[in-house]
Amino acid sequence: MNWKAKLITHKGIPRIAVFFDKDVRLIEYVKTFKGATWSASKKYWHLPDTIANRAHFKIPPTPILSEEGIRQLEKFKQWLQAKRYSENTIKTYADALKSFLTFYTHKTVSEITNDDVIWFTNEHILKNKFSTSYQNQIVNAIKLYFKTIRNEVLIIDKIHRPKREKVLPNVLSKEEIKFILEAPSNLKHKAMLSMIYSCGLRRSELLHLKLTDIDSKRGIVLIRQSKGKKDRIVPLSIKILEMLRVYYVQYKPMVWLFEGQNKGVKYSEKSLQSVLKQTLQKTKISKPVTLHWLRHSYATHLLESGTDLRYIQELLGHNSSRTTEIYTHVSTKSLEQIKSPFDDL
Structure with a gap:
């Protein structure tokens, strides 16, 4: 068949x-x-x-990582942990290196060369049609492993690295945002989604907020040790502050701003994703909305309202202004001033 x-x-x-x-x-x-x-x-x-x-379905057995590969992988993970890389980065890099070492389980690690990385790219990544971002992650992980654990330098120029895809961020209109934020009947669900949009938060940043991170007197939210291990502050909307006060009286969280069923235990990522899924089912929005769309929409709406790009960069916690500049490509403020020649026909 x-x-x-x-x-x-x-x-x-x-x-x-x-x-x-x-x-x-x-x-x-x-x-x-x-x-x-x-x-x-x-x-x-x-x-x-x-x-x-x-x-x-004639699927071959899954290759098993050799004992030497297991030791090398563990050394790499320990190095990443010692350097205080985030848990997500450690997992991503470790998984990438594991797939590479498993592919070459028939060779000793000391025998693996630059040419093997090229062969792996062609025979594993390209043939399986993995994304360009995954391909770059693999190469970054292998490069770091060779440099830190093997004390060798890969000639990266010889390794095929794809051009990064120029994908525009997904943005919702203010009307669509309003539909989403008004849909939940549960106050905690409404508050979580509203916080993400009103402060431009990443999912993990929301879930790691503590009660002490909300400074109502100064009207700010302190986001601690987010991506890149940086602290930053963002303005706290008056409407959000009023919502949080009602939420606090009703739910009485102890440590984390948003806790699960057990007091003192922060809300889980899986549950938060489920909240959005249930919310979208109540709206007429058929787009494949994710939590990150709310952050993208926050940035784009700020830009359209006249906020300077440098401030938006600070609010989002971007290292480079080039990352923030992508929102200029999805903002409709300038486009609205352009008249199509079709209208003159």
């Missing part, structure tokens, strides 16, 4: 994704497998990752 299958992770669970052109017979056939599920967002069927299913 004309299909392709590969291993994936769906909601943290190993699965087998099956790809094929739309065919009623194939759809009915895949449905005969126990646990077969259609992913509307990814546009593929996926099945339980079992030995029988792997054999049926």
Whole structure:
């Protein structure tokens, strides 16, 4: 049958994704497998990752990392931890290096060369159609590993690195933002989503806010040790402050501004994502909105209201002004002043 299958992770669970052109017979056939599920967002069927299913779809056994590879990976992780890299960065870099060392499990680590990195890029990353950002992460991780653990320098110019995709940030209109923020009936849910938009927060920044980070007298929010291990302050909306006061009286959080069911335990990322999903179901917005869209919208709306780009950079916590400048490409303020020649026909 004309299909392709590969291993994936769906909601943290190993699965087998099956790809094929739309065919009623194939759809009915895949449905005969126990646990077969259609992913509307990814546009593929996926099945339980079992030995029988792997054999049926001719998926080769997963390579196992050698003992030497395990030791090298652990050394790399310890170095990253000692340098105080964030947990997310450590996981990303460690996973990237693990996939590389697993690919070369048949060679000793000391035998791996610059040419092996090029071969890995072509035979693993490109053939599996991984994203350019993932490819760059892999190369960055391998480069850092060679430099710090192997004390060798890779000739990066010889390694194929893709041009970064120039993807514009997704932005919602103020009307759409209003629909989203007014949709939740639960006050905590409303307050969390409103905080992200009104302060331009990242998801992790919201969840790491403590009660002491809200300075009502000065009208600011202190965001501690965010991306790049930097502290910054952002203005606190009067409307948000009033909402938080009502929220505090009702929920009485102890340590974190937003806590889960157990007092003193911060709200989980998974639950926050679920809040947005439930909220979107109550609106008529069909766009694949993520929490980060609220941050993008905050920045774009500030720009459209006349806020200087340098201030927006500070408010968002960007290291480079080039990162912030991308919002000039999605702002409609200047576009609205341009008249299409079509209107004169």
